[in-house]
Each structure stands twice: as structure tokens, then as C-alpha cells.
Amino acid sequence: MQELKHLKETPSQTAGPYVHIGCVPNFCDIEGVYPNDLGDSMVNDKTKGERITVTGTVYDGTGTPLKDAMVEIWQADAEGLYPGKDPRDQADPNFTGWGRKAGDYDTGEWVFETIKPGAVPFKDGRMMAPHITFWVVARGINIGLQTRMFFPDEAGANAQDPLLTRIEHQNRVSTLIAEKTGDGAYRFDIRLQGEGETIFFDV
């Protein structure tokens, strides 16, 4: 029989406790190497769309906040286009779509200042509810965890979302819906394990 020539993906290893050194060096006082930490700022004065903040904390199975997690987000612009090379159209040039934050050393909390994303189509053409993709790494996490945050003020779209509707345990869907804490302010806590364990995706 012929051989399939596919390569195997490089195995993942934990980001470890010192992920800051490589990914957010200025945050951990390694200054003068890079002018700023990548992903620290996603918007500028000209970015189109509704300004929002997304604040959260990653908790372990005992309810203890992770103080060494790094969280990245990736989202569409206000029109639902991805910055970079979206095949459909050019996204807002004043929006990066990608953000990266380390949890606070004392509390573990992180805050993203961004805009509310527009809806993006699923592969069959149906629209997915507006969402932000999350990727979480930390000491003790052997392979980065992928999840999505949805908006509590999009109940209609969430009810039709191609991913949310296929989840068997509908009582867990609430783990993916952020909490609105104020005007344009959302809270999205991530629980790695135990009660209220966040839904993670293999996507």
C-alpha cells in the first residue's frame, strides 16, 4: 500500500509560568527589547464600532484564580470581517482583531478594550452569532484551550447559532455567554474545571 505523506503536528507543551518573557516582555519588566507588547492595543481613535471592554479571570478547579495565564482573543470587526486577509472584503484598517493579555500578578484579572464584533457566516452560509474567540495558555495547561465568548444582548442570534445549537448539554451553554456589567462592559470568566466548567472546543 502507498504511504500517506502527511506530517504530524508538532506536539504542544505548556506555556509555563514565564510565558510573559516571550509574549509580553514589557509587562514583566523586560524593557527596551520590543517597543510594546504585541496585542496590547486592538483599537485606535478611528476604529469603527461600539467600544466595549471584556474583563475576566481564569479559575482552576478549586476556584483559585490563575495568576500566570495568558489569554488571546481573535474577533471580526464591526462589519463581521476579519482583519488581515479575509477573502470577502477588506476589514477596518484601524482594528487589529487580535488581542493578548496576561492576568494581573495579584488578582489574575485581564481586560480587553475592543469593539463589539459583527456576525460572521458559518460555512453553510448561516450567520454565527457575534462572538470572540479565546485561546488560553498557562502553567499546567498542556495544550492551549479554545473557547468562544457570546453576548448576552444577542439572545436571538445566540438561539440560532450553528455552534451553540449543536451542543448536547444545553445547560452548559451559559458558560459561553458573557455577563453585562455596565454600558459596553462585559465580564467573561473562564472556569477550567468543576462547577460551571467552561465549554472548550476542538475546532
Next chain:
Amino acid sequence: MTNQSKEGAFYQRDRGWHPPAYTPPYKTSVTRSPTKALISVDSTLSEIAGPVFNQNMLGELDNDMIMNFAQPGEMAIGQRIIVYGKVMDENGKPVPNTLVEVWQANAGGRYRHKKEGYLAPLDPNFGGCGRCITDEDGNYRFRTIKPGAYPWPNGVNDWRPAHIHFSIFGSGFGQRLITQMYFEGDPLIWKCPIVGAIPSKEAVECLIAPLDMNNTIPMDSRAYKFDIVLRGRRQTLFENRMEGL
């Protein structure tokens, strides 16, 4: 509808090849591992697309960790090495223009980090971070010093093998990967609980960079080769499924 992109969905990750979330010998994983099954979904545009970084964001010394934190006229202390390789996908196709970020301990096994307490000294001329963007053929290269092994609190006498952390983006956010590179011949590799989280010896071998004498710079630096494979993409041909079907 028509194809959204020539760049298709990613192959599903082989979760039996990667370390699982729960690996008790690596103690921190015990309370940080999800216990519910992951929800498997074919890639959507949210994973197929990804952030793009440009060469022009890089500083001249970003890929030179011997010099990028050093005082004028000084250099980091340690064994001078070049680490180079190719980023490709599971189809063997090069991944060009992708950001590769690295970080590591100094030659004595000490990280420049406020939460690090190992008694080995800091090197005033070594920061420990570097980055580069792959060229059109997926190649990357940086210069550094060989990091030291160091003890860490897990068992009472666990030591990390010398390693360099790698963060790679790929061409879509679904390819995002963090891993660690180890060095050929290090006996600590096979005693490490973090390495041991990887199920097979064959997979561990993918993380061990061989010494490459052909790429050394004589009387200057040795070279280690570390190729990186990211998830492959399906071709989108025959995927023009009509809406509602």
C-alpha cells in the same frame, strides 16, 4: 454560496498525539485540566482566518538574544548557538510570514522574571526573549545562548531539561501553538514530567533539535535545527455545499 476562501478548514487535531489535559505527574495540570469532553466542530472562518504580522514591526536585534538585551559593547554569557528551522503544515507546505516568538532561561537556568526564585544568578546582558517572522519558504533563524537546565517545584527533585519555548501563529488562528524545543542528547528529557505528558516517544522526538554541524559558524556558534509542523488545511474543492443542505 461560493467558496469563502481558497484556504480550507484545518485537519482535526490528533488529540492522542498531543499531551492530554490531565497528566498527574505534572501536578499543576491536575486542577487546570477540563474534565468535560471538548466540543468538536469543523473550522469556521473564525479559525481559518488569523492575525497577520509584518516584517516591518521587527527590530534589527529581535532574533538576536545574545545582543538584544545587552549593554553596549557587552554580550550574553553562555554557549553561542543558532536555532533555525522551517515552519510547515501537515501537508509539508511551508508557512511563510508567520510570527515565531521564543523565550528561555539564561545559561545558568535562571529566568528574568519576578516570580522566579532559583538561586542561579541573572545575566545582566540577557533578557530571554526573541522573535522573527518566517520568510517566503517558511524558514526562521535566531541566535541565542544555550539555556541551562533548572530545578522546579513539582517532585522534590525535578529538573527541566534545557529548553526554548516557542509560540507560533500560523496562517489561521486554529493553528495557534505553543511548544518547547529540547536539545539532542540531554538525559533530562526522559526524566521530565512535562515532557512525559506527551504520550509517545515518537512525538517527544519531534521536539528534540539535532546538532547540525553544517550550519555552525566556525569558531563562533553551533547550530540546532528545529522544524515546526502546524495543522494542515483541507482543500476547498468539492466543498461548495449549498445553503440549507
